Amino acid sequence: MTEARQFPDPAVERLMEEPVPGDSRQARQLARRKQITEAVMAEGSMRIEDLTERFGISLMTVHRDLDELVSRGLLRKSRGIVSAAPTSLIESSDVYRANRQAAEKAAIAQAALAFVEPGQAIYCDDSTTVLQMVPGLQDKAPLTVITNSLTLMNEISPLRNVTLLGLGGEYHNWCNAFMGHMTTGEIGRLRADVLFFSMAAVMDGMIFHQSPGMVETKRAMFDTAERRVLLVDHTKFDRRALHSLGRLAEVDTVIVDDGIAADQLDAMQSAGVEVVVAPVETA
Known part of the structure; x- marks a missing residue:
C-alpha cells in the first residue's frame, strides 16, 4: 500500500528575493534563514562552508542560523553537512511560509x-x-x-x-x-x-x-x-x-x-x- 502524503511535493524553487515585510533586524534574519532553508531544499544537502560563501556571512552566523533551523525541525546538521527535513514539516514552518504568495x-x-x-x-x-x-x-x-x-x-x-x-x-x-x-x-x-x-x-x-x-x-x-x-x-x-x-x-x-x-x-x-x-x- 502506498503511503499517503500530506502534501504533494512542491516544485523546488530558486531563492526568493522578496524581503520579509518590514526592514527590522528580525525581518532580515528571517528572510536569510528562509533563503538558507530553500537553498538546502534545492540541493538536498550542502556543505556548511558553502553557505557562508553563498550568503556572504560568517561561519559563526551561519551556524547560529542553522542551529535555529535545526531546532525548528527544518534542517539536519552533521559533520559539516546540512540537509533538509521532511517536506510537510518545512511547509508548516513560519520560516518557510513567510513569503509564499x-x-x-x-x-x-x-x-x-x-x-x-x-x-x-x-x-x-x-x-x-x-x-x-x-x-x-x-x-x-x-x-x-x-x-x-x-x-x-x-x-x-x-x-x-x-x-x-x-x-x-x-x-x-x-x-x-x-x-x-x-x-x-x-x-x-x-x-x-x-x-x-x-x-x-x-x-x-x-x-x-x-x-x-x-x-x-x-x-x-x-x-x-x-x-x-x-x-x-x-x-x-x-x-x-x-x-x-x-x-x-x-x-x-x-x-x-x-x-x-x-x-x-x-x-x-x-x-x-x-x-x-x-x-x-x-x-
Whole structure:
C-alpha cells in the first residue's frame, strides 16, 4: 500500500528575493534563514562552508542560523553537512511560509481589515497571512487582539490603544506559537467578536491543516468567536492536508485572491459561503 502524503511535493524553487515585510533586524534574519532553508531544499544537502560563501556571512552566523533551523525541525546538521527535513514539516514552518504568495497574502490581509471595527476583541492566529493585517490595525484602534503567535505578539505590542492578550501554553519552535491544552483552556474562557485565521488546505467543502495541535487551537478560537473570517490564497485549493478543522460552510466569510479558479469560487458561493475576492496588485 502506498503511503499517503500530506502534501504533494512542491516544485523546488530558486531563492526568493522578496524581503520579509518590514526592514527590522528580525525581518532580515528571517528572510536569510528562509533563503538558507530553500537553498538546502534545492540541493538536498550542502556543505556548511558553502553557505557562508553563498550568503556572504560568517561561519559563526551561519551556524547560529542553522542551529535555529535545526531546532525548528527544518534542517539536519552533521559533520559539516546540512540537509533538509521532511517536506510537510518545512511547509508548516513560519520560516518557510513567510513569503509564499506574498502579494496574494497582502491583498487578502488588506481586504480583511474591512471586517475590523474599533472596540472589538479579535482573535488572530499564527498564520503569515493574518500577520500582514498588523500594520492596518493601528487605524482600527481601540482594539483587543488575542493571539497564540509569538511573532504576532512582538509585532502588535508597539501599537497604541491596542490591548494585547497573549495566549500561553506549550511553545512550539517550528511555528513560533503556543498550542496545547493550556492554550485551548485559556481560549475557552474568552469570547471574541471576530476570528481571523488561515488554513493549509481547502478541499471537498472542508478545511484542513497538517498539524493536529494547530487544528485544536484554531478550532478553540473558532468555537468562541462570534464571526469567523478565513484568509486563504488560491494555492490552498490545490493542496491536501491530513487533519480537518470542519466544514467550509461553518465559516462566515472567506477572503481569497483573484487567482481563485471559477469553479472553486462557484462551489463556495453555491454552499452559501460569503466570499470576498481581493484583487492582487501586479508589479
